[in-house]
Amino acid sequence: MAIMDLSVFRQRLSTLGADIGRWPDNDEAVALLAESDEAVALLANALRETPEATSEPLDTALTEAVLDAALGRGAD
Numbered sequence: 001m002a003i004m005d006l007s008v009f010r011q012r013l014s015t016l017g018a019d020i021g022r023w024p025d026n027d028e029a030v031a032l033l034a035e036s037d038e039a040v041a042l043l044a045n046a047l048r049e050t051p052e053a054t055s056e057p058l059d060t061a062l063t064e065a066v067l068d069a070a071l072g073r074g075a076d
């Protein structure tokens with residue numbers, strides 16, 4: 001299975017929201033997230049705490065935190 005490019009992942013988060021099940025290429029996003037429990041937890045928390053996150057753009061700080069987690073870069 002192909003893994004989504006990070007630039008595409010960032011674009012999807014910023015335009016389609018955190019509900020990756022609604023993304024047209026969600027299998028590739030799932031493959032990217034499979035390596036990071038932290039990134040999955042951040043997205044799950046966003047969906048749980050902010051219902052509009054399912055279909056509205058994620059804020060920049062949360063998008064960056066998810067990407068950092070997906071890359072294995074923890075918060076400093």
